[in-house]
Amino acid sequence: MIINPFPNTIETMTRSLLLSAILIFLFCMGQAQAQTSAVDYPLDPLTADEMKKVVQILKDSKTITGNDIFNIINLKEPPKKEVLAYKPGNAFRREAFTSFYDYSKNGVTEAVVDLNADKVLSVKNIPNVIGMGLDADSVCDAIVRKDKNWIAALKKRGISIDSVTHKSIFTGDMGIAPIGHREQLVLARYKKSNMVIEGLMAYTDFTTGKILKIVDESNGFYDKVNLNYFNPDSVKEINKAPKPLIITQPEGHTFEVKGHEITWQNWKLRYGVDNREGLVIYDVRYVDNGKERSVMYRGSMPEMVVPYGSPDLLQAAYNFFDAGEYRLGQGVAHSMSPGADAPENAQYMPAILHTENGVPFQMDRAVAIFEENGGVLWRHDTVSRRATNLVVKYYTMIENYDYGFTWRFKEDGTIDVDVELTGIVEVKGVHRTNEMDQPDKDDYSYQGNSFGTLVRPHVEAINHQHYFVFRLDMDIDGSENNSVMEMNSKPVPVGDQNPYGNAFYVEHTKFKTEKEAQRSVNYESARNWHIMNNNEMNDYGQHVGYMLMPGAQANTFSPEGSLLRKKAGFLNHQVWVTQYHDDEIYPAGKYPASNKVYDGLPEWTAKNRTIDNNDIVIWYVAGITHIVRPEEWPVMPVHHMGFSLMPFGFFSTNPTFNNSNPDFIKKQFKGVVKKQPDSVIDHE
Secondary structure: OEEOOOOOOHHHHHHHHHHHHHHHHHHHHHHHOOOOOOOOOOOOOOOHHHHHHHHHHHHHOOOOOOOOEEEEEEEEOOOHHHHHHOOOOOOOOOEEEEEEEOOOOOOEEEEEEEOOOOEEEEEEEEOOOOOOOOHHHHHHHHHHHOOHHHHHHHHHOOOOHHHEEEEEEEOHHHOOOOOOOOEEEEEEEEOOOOOEEEEEEEEEEOOOOEEEEEEEOOOOOOOOOOOOOOOHHHOOOOOOOOOOOEEEOOOOOOOEEEOOEEEEOOEEEEEEEEOOOEEEEEEEEEEEOOEEEEEEEEEEEEEEEEOEOOOOHHHHHOOEEHHHHHOOOOOOEOOOOEOOOEOOOOEEEEEEEEOOOOOEEEEEEEEEEEEEEEEEEEEEOOEEEEEEEEEEEEEEEEOOEEEEEEEEEOOOOOEEEEEEEEEOOOEEEOOOOOOOOOOOOOOOEEOOEEOEEEEEOOEEEEOEEEEEEEEEEEOOOOOOOEEEEEEEEEEOOOEOOEOOOOOEEEEEEEOOEOOOOOEOOOOOOOOEEEEEEEEEEOOOOOEEEEEEEEOOOOOOOOOOOOHHHHHOHHHHOOEEEEEOOOOOOOOOOOOOOOOOOOOOHHHHHOOOOEOOOEOEEEEEEEEEEEOOOHHHOOOEEEEEEEEEEEEOOOOOOOOOOOOOOHHHHHHHOOOOOOOOOOOOEEEO
C-alpha cells in the first residue's frame, strides 16, 4: 500500500521529516544498548565480559606474556552433535578459541579456554605461520625510514621521505624471507592524496626489522596525478533529491528477536557476528503445519579473494584473502547508516569485537534485521498476493572496497543470499589521457591492449575478479541422511522420440564421494544441485530437499600451478561437497597469509570421503569478473551478485497457499486473500 501522509506544505513536511529522523535516532540508540551479558544458547557469540575473562585466564596462567597481539578471540563452537542435542535450560559447553602472535617468536599460538571451569584447556604453537593483518604492522614505517637506499629511491623520483606514509601487504608465496618470518611488501603513499607511489616497493622482514630488497618497476610515470580521489567530506547531491520515501510499519514489525534468535512467520533462525567470518546464520528452521523442520545448521562466507589482472608485482601481490588475512568482523566491520544501508523500519543489533590487545568493544548497528516489500508473491488473473521478506544484513569495509552481505528469507521457503559490492576501485597511473590512445611503451599492455579502463586522464582502473566462498552446512530434515544430486537439463536427440525437436529431460546424478562432487556451473544445461534427505519423502514420493541455484559466475584466469591457485585451491571448482567435520571451516586454511602453507578444500577432499547419506557441507564459490566502467569512479555504484537456496520437494505444495481445502481455494479466487504479515508501508 502506498500512501502519502504528509500535507502539501513545506513547513509540515519538514516537521514530519525531522520527527521521523529523531525517532529513528532514538530507536537506533535503544538498539545499540540491546546487547546483554546473558548467554542462553551454545552458539551465542562471546560477550564482552567473557572476552575479558579469556584474556585474564591467559594472563593468570602465563600463557601470554604481554607482548602478544590477538588475531582472534572467538567462541569455540561446541561439537555439532552437542548443539543439536541441547535442550533449553540444560548446561552447555562454553569455550573460547584464541589466536595470538608475538613478533619475536616463530609462528602463531592458539589456545582454548574453558569459561565454565576458568582454565586453559590447550595451548598449541603452529610454527612458520604469521597470522593475520595487524595494526601493529604499522612498524613498516619505522623500518623503511631508517633505510638509506629507500630514502634514495624516493629522492630519485623527486619525493621527500617526509611527504609520504607507508602501508604494507602480505607477500605470500612471493616472499623471499625465511619461512615463518613476518614478511610484507612496503609501499609509500603521498600524505595529501593517500595514493600509492607506483612501481616502488620493498620486501621487508618485520621479524628482523630490515628491508630485504627494493624493487623499482618504474615506468617513467612520476606525475602526481589529480585523481579526484574520494573524500567523504566533499560528498554533495548532484541532482535534485527525490521526494522523501520513508518505510514504516504502523503496527510494528512481525519478527521477534530474543537474544540472537529471530522468529518470523514460519521461519526460526539464529545469527551471530564472528570476528573472522563476519555475519553467521545458525540453526535455520521452517515451521511447517506446526512442525519445526531443519533446513541449515550454519551458513557463512568464511573466505574471499580478489585477484588483480595487471602483470606488475604490486597487482600480483594484491591477491587479498580478505577473511583469512584481514577478517570480516575484527577491524573492518562498520556500523550501518539508518535509512541508507537499511530502511527506516530496520532493527539494529550490536556486536562485540576486540582490539589487538584483547580489549572488547561494542560496535553499534552491526546487523540490521527488517521486513521488506518483496514484490508479488503469486498472482493469477486478478488475484495476487504481495510478498514480504525477512532480511538480515551486515556490512564490512576492507581497504578500498565495501561489501554488504544479505540473507533474505522468503515466505515460500526460499533463501536468497545477496552480496553488494561498492566502494573505490583499484587504480594506477598511466601515460594516456584518452581510451583511443594506444598504451605508452612504458605502460603495461599486451598486444596493444591495456589491463584496465581509463576513468580519468592518466588514471586506469585495473581489471580484477572477486570470489566469495560460502559454506552451507545444510541439514534437510536432519543432519545424518543428506545427499547431493546434480540436475542437468538435456535435449532429446531429434528422431522418433523427439520428432518436433522440442523435447528435453533432466538427468539426475547423485554424488557418492567428495571428488565426484567437485563441480562447476553450466548454464547451457541449467545445472543446479538438489540437496536432499534420503529417507524423507513428500506426498508424491519425491525426496524432500533444497536446490542450490547459482547466480552470475566467473571462471578464474589464473592457470593451474600459479601462486594464486596454490593458495586459493577452492577456485578449481565452483561447487564442492564435503563430509561434515567440526574443524573444516576455512577453505584456504586458517592462515593463508603465510608463505608456502597450504590447507583447505583441496587437502580435505583428497581423502575422498563418502558424502552419500551423510552429514554434508556444500561450498559455493560465487565469482564476478569486474571490468571497471567510467561510471564507477570515484565511488562505485552498488553491484549485486549472489545465489538462491530454493525448496525442491521440501513441500508438497505452495506453502503460502492452502491447497488442501477446496472451499478455501474457491474463496481465494473470489478475492479473499490469506492474512499477510503486518503491513510495510512505503510513504512517498
